[in-house]
Amino acid sequence: MSSKVEEAKLSSYLILLAIAIICLFPLLWMLSSSLKSQAEIFTNMSLIPKRIFFKNYSDAWVKGKFAIYFLNSLIYTFCGVLGILTIGSLCAYGLARLKIPFKDIIFLILIIPLIVPLPGTFVPLYVLLKRLGLLDTRIGLILCYINGGLAFGIFLLKSFFEEIPKELEEAAIIDGATKWQIYFRIMLPLVKPALATLAIFNTVAIWNEFLLALIILQNPLKMPIQRGLMVFQGTHITEYGQLMAGLSIATLPVLIIYLLMQKYIIKGITAGALKG
Amino acid sequence: MKKDYHISNALFVLPAVLMFAIFTIYPFVKTFQLSVYEWDGISPNMKFVGFKNYIDIILADKIFWKSMTNAGVITLLALTFQNLLALILAVIIDRGIKFEKFFRTVYFIPPILSGVVVGLVWKWIYDGNYGILNTILSYIGLEKCATSWLSNPKTALLSVAIVHMWKGFGWGFIILLSGLQTIPRELYEASSIDGADSFKQFYYVTVPLMIPIFFIVSILTILGTMQIFDLIYSMTRGGPAGATEVPISYIYRYMSNNELGYATAMAVIFGIVLFLLSILQIKISRKLKKV
Amino acid sequence: MKFKNFVIFCILIFLFSCSSKKSKQEIVIWHWMTDREEVFNKLAQKYSESKVVTVKFETYAPSDVYREKVRAAAQGGLLPDIYSPLGDQRELASFIKAGYIEDLTEYMNTGWKDWFFEAVLQQNTYKENNEWNLKAGIYGVPIDVVSIQIFYNKKIFEKLNLSVPKTFDEFINVCRKLRESNIQPFVSGFGEEWLIDVFSKSFEYQILGEEGMIKTIKGEIKYTDPRWIQVFELFEKMRDEKIFAEGIITMINKDAERVFATEKAAMALNGSWGINVYSGMNPDLKYDVFMPPKIANAKYPLRIWVSSSFLNVNPKSKFKQQAVEFLKWLTEEQQQIILSKETKNIPSNKNVSSEIESDVLKNFASNIDKSFPTLPVVENWKVIGTKCRGIQSIIIGQKTAKQLALELQKEKEKVISEIKLGSN
Incomplete structure (x- = not known):
């Protein structure tokens, strides 16, 4: 019996490792290309560069004006994710648990834009922002980003909220808690995994977003990091080494956020709180 | 009050x-x-x-429906292989394993990478002239299989699908893992006292509790995969000769050529199809819940 | 508590960053040419120092994002002083009709228009009785010029004792010899439909001539005409002779450039910008260019693709006069020399062509007069798309020339009937 278990464990490890290698490979390629000179990228196909060429990174940082773009991306991502988590969870809780008129219709309306991918909605959005005086402003872009993540966020959180047993709420009401206290003290902590998932999801989405930022913003000092990367992909010439260096720099923060958020997904809910 | x-x-x-x-x-x-x-x-x-646009699309636009089929094929592959892989990995990690953190981190790297990187790198991997894939195949003696993966109409769609699944399974993995983690351990302990082995535990304890999560993952897979675009654009532009054209890339083509009415109508029809698929999903998951 | 402070802090940061006021007399130019960003900014600074007006170039790339930004701004009434719709004659016509593009004919008629290559200026000019009923005139300013020919690797050609092919049969022979030596003969970014169109057109114009092309677009010559089938059969022949590099039909031009630069193909259909690209990828590469091959018994002369980056003026600009003046300055000989040197593009000012440094570029420049003519009608994009994808299919052996001709004619008839319906 124990050898079967060991066999199973071994094959599990092999599977895990194989998939891990396949996942890592492109990242390693990107990193190794970022350390090669332009000429070497096309001639040397191996993962290990012949000469380590750190210049790509310094070039990328300066040429791509990464300092300011980085800061902007941080602002947009942080405010965007915060906005989605707060406004989204409030709404999701309301739709899941509270008496609200037209609940189902609201939910339906939230879902529809997820399903119908209309092209060119950014044009009326652009005109709208202009009328509101929000063009070329950071707030304007952040509002768009928050808005973009609401539908999916509410969808996910509502499902998680609905799985929480009503007894918990009822117990709290008997203890005299208000709706807000229930929301803040009981419900939110219970959906931490969903919140963490959404945080990561939206961090990646906003961090990598490009089209809306370029259309709504004009002042180069407000541009996010993706705009910096655009510099390396010229109309005709692509500086692959610098591009890879830029992409590596750009990918790093998201990776860090993920590492931080991981533990919230893994910390389970105390046993007995769910279907106990 | x-x-x-x-x-x-x-x-x-x-x-x-x-x-x-x-x-x-x-x-x-x-x-x-x-x-x-x-x-x-x-x-x-x-x-x-x-309704002229709608009628033209439904009755006369062969390419639109072919693009739907292409997207449908990728979606089916994603629903099965991608999510199965995500589930297997999530279960293994959930059971407890050494280097857990390492694996969890690594599996999430593909979703984090921007579409630009993914498209570029995989294009190089698949390249008919320099690609690593063909090199590996010749090392293990399978040179005959070597081809220009993205230019061969027989392999193009599958090649793009694989990249999509590679990039996507990390999401399913996370959501499934967080779902698995919320199942109280006592249930497993109780069932193993009752004599259930791993497989029975999975079938009787895990699956029923995970149905709502399965539902979320599969609806997200359908919505996300049917709307695939970035990878197509950076890897094949819908080629070769339309073999990897998908609804969004086709709609985008019309939009770039200033036929906005037609493009919008296509998007609406596309949305209706997705909507019907979602309703189908909801019905199936409700039936499973009852069971 | 600390968290709240942090949030307030963030809000304060971006409230600070709200829009800054525009300085007086500033001309804003939107463009997509990332490769020319540096030299544009340098020139803008030079101009701003000596005049009352400041000029600011803003880059938005890649070009499809640029187009969308322009379209959104057009809808919102926020177009800058100088920009370009970055589309074909038909799109430019829509912009002109909607009142977004200034008519520059009067400015041009002061002798300005004689600075430019005629073939180039045509591309933003509309003649009398054009398809869109626009007032005849010149609507844009060409900044520089690019052209497409066939690059070839001199080292490989010398090694195999090959001479530069002039006719189609010679071209095929050269390809055969290359294949025999296990070298891929020909590469190009045929994953991009417009490049296929460019290559095809160099044969189309030889076989059908300008008149034949116009008649085809008007529907008077069918795509099932033997002349069109002859064009498509050329691609069949090239496929049968295996001249095309592996994976050519999903290559974007940048991939094809890499293949040529790393000497994995001996010839490449590419534009004059290749000079810059190849020197970056492989400084030791020895190459030159030749014109696309002549077809035996072709009735009409050989033509090549020549294109210019145009900038147009916004009629609603507050500094229209100054904007036009700046564009005139930008196309003066001194600035054109600087531009050409830094970007390795052909200057649009023809008086400067003797100053071009690179021999290969001179070669390109000397053939500008052979450009595809600017026609008074433009073929529908769906028809061109079908043609290009059909040629892709021919290259991979999925279709025959005759099949493509039939399919193309069907598509053309569908488009014609839609136009008829539309005008009712």
């Missing part, structure tokens, strides 16, 4: 609804109405054509 209840309830949903109405619904409706016009996006005149 009941009246107070309603108003303060509404405050919960008000910010979201307000924001959504202004920034999403309004542009959505304005764009939606374009589907009954012919408009190039520039001139101040729009020509009303009623």
